[in-house]
Amino acid sequence: MISRRDFLQVSMAASALVGASGFGNWGRLAAQQALTQDQLLQFDTFGNVSLIHITDIHAQMKPIFFREPEINLGVGENKGEVPHVTGADFRRLYGIEDGSPSHYALTYNDFSSLARGYGKVGGLDRVATVVNAIRADRPDAILLDGGDTWHGSYTCLKTQGQDMVNVMNALKPDAMTFHWEFTLGSERVNEIVEGLPFAALGQNIFDAEWDEPAEMFKPYKFFERGGVKVAVIGQAFPYMPIANPGWMFPEYSFGIRDEHMQEMVDEVRGMGAELVVCLSHNGFDVDKKMAGIVKGIDVILSGHTHDALPEPVLVGETIIVASGSNGKFVSRVDLDVRDGRMMGFRHKLIPIFSDVITPDAQVSALIDEQRAPFKAELEEVIGQTDSLLYRRGNFNGSWDDLICDALLSEREADIAMSPGVRWGPSILPGQDITREDIYNVTSMTYGKAYRSEMTGEFIKVILEDVADNIFNPDPYYQQGGDMVRIGGMAYRIDITKPQGERISDMTLIKSGEVLDPAKNYVVAGWASVNEGTEGPQIWDVVENHIRKEGTIRLEPNTSVEVVGA
Secondary structure: OOOHHHHHHHHHHHHHHHOOOOOOOHHHOOOOOOOOHHHHHOOOOOOOEEEEEEOOOOOOOOOEEOOOOOOOOOOHHHOOOOOOOOHHHHHHHHOOOOOOHHHHHHOOOOHHHHHHHHOOEOOHHHHHHHHHHHHHHOOOOEEEEOOOOOOOOHHHHHOOOHHHHHHHHHHOOOEEOOOHHHHHOHHHHHHHHHHOOOEEEOOOOEEOOOOEEOOOOEOEEEEEEOOEEEEEEEEOOOOHHHHOOHHHOOOEEOOOOHHHHHHHHHHHHHOOOOEEEEEEOOOHHHHHHHHHHOOOOOEEEEOOOOOEOOOOEEEOOEEEEEEOOOOOEEEEEEEEEEOOEEEEEEEEEEEOEOOOOOOOHHHHHHHHHHHHHHHHHHHOEEEEEOOOEOOOOOOOOHHHHHHHHHHHHHOOOOEEEEOOOOOOOEEOOOOEEEHHHHHHOOOOOOOEEEEEEEEHHHHHHHHHHHHHHHHOOOHHHOOOOOOOEEEOEEEEEEOOOOOOOOEEEEEEOOOOOEOOOOOEEEEEEEOOOOOOOOOOEHHHHHHHHHHHHOEEOOOOOOOEEEEOO
8 A cells, every 4th residue: 555655755756747846837948938927827726725835035025136055065964965955956956957047046057147137036016916826726825924024124124024014914924933033122023923914823932931832922823725624833943042132032932842843733633633734944954854753744834044945855744845035936835635634735936037927016016115215225326346246155155255344344353254144135246236235135133243352262163153053963953044254264164073173274364374272363243142232233334345445346255165065
């Protein structure tokens, strides 16, 4: 008798053959052929339940350019596994033609030239069009927001997230979970959540004092769809007080809490759930491990690590879906649920090509209304760039090279540090740099640029600690984003070594001298999680630097030697 896992694998293979991932049609179109909205939205309706997933929007309401990572290394069991495959290797894995729309959407190669041909991506008015089209086909589809929504732009910072709340409410999600939202401060988060017209979920959000589930955030929500009882369980980012300032939300604690997740799965199954969906902000590798531990989850909608995968990944009997970031993609998952079990599925990762998809007029007007009070500030040109500015990559990105240059010059430092966050759109060579562009890669509620003295030994401790957050072989100990970006200093990293032994050959670039463990160096950085950090705001530091430079020209960054990749 065929097992359910084998049945799902057959379902997966059949989906790939008929192009249900979306790569059977538009994915192999030649670059010169015109895409159409109908091609992007084409889907063979399947089963009796539809899920719509968006995640990691980072307050990007308007179309943007966004380059996928060049380097995304996996370690341990995940070495060489998706999503740790990039560029040409990724295209070969999924049969993507060079120069095709999917080449542009999903990999980094030839980004600038392809971007000029295919245009910008995202825009929540285009996302609204896609969501509405899916609902027209499947009116009771469940729209789920994976978090990192109320953070990441000038207007979001200035309105304390209200602009995104207003626009997302117009899309009518059914539930969301959380991460960067908490950096607005718990008082503001509670205020917004109390007024949300949909469910705010997080089975792992606990009251820190009593170590019990927080009343503000429910662990799950039931939906009746297609004659099926669906339970959606929320999973907020587990490492909030480590990656972000815990003093901003002291009454809450987090953690993966997979034992409690198992209790919630068992509880909803006992209440008659026929389909169990986890709306997660764990990150993809953490979701894979959790899927192997917690039994009874049918679908994990994965967020946090910004991965965009054209096919789900199967772990045991659980499918894991990754839907990208910055409003660049929407995932549709159709499920066949019979006799209380998921028997099959179809999936499509829909790229939001903003020049192809007609914007929803109502949402477009609402977006413009949110931005109108800030129009002049947003559009002010600060400088230009001759270099492609992008953020993603394990070790560096040109946006952070620019930020580090600004810290070195404006703060008169020997060494600069910029956090390895994944959010932030790209800017093509030849484009203006506006104030909005700067805030898109720097805006946060703890953005002060510090200047302090650190010993060479302490700098190594910082690098080792961050490296372990990324390259610990156990995904449950991977608590960071990408590697902290360094300006003014070069180093060597062996990602195969244990904690404390990965970093070596630390040298000052301007002099070539090896860092002395006992000597003090002036270090400038930003986004410290420490309360009471002093200094100018990072966006002002970067703006001042760009104004002085006029036109930004960056040389390729070769300061990090990577071993063991």
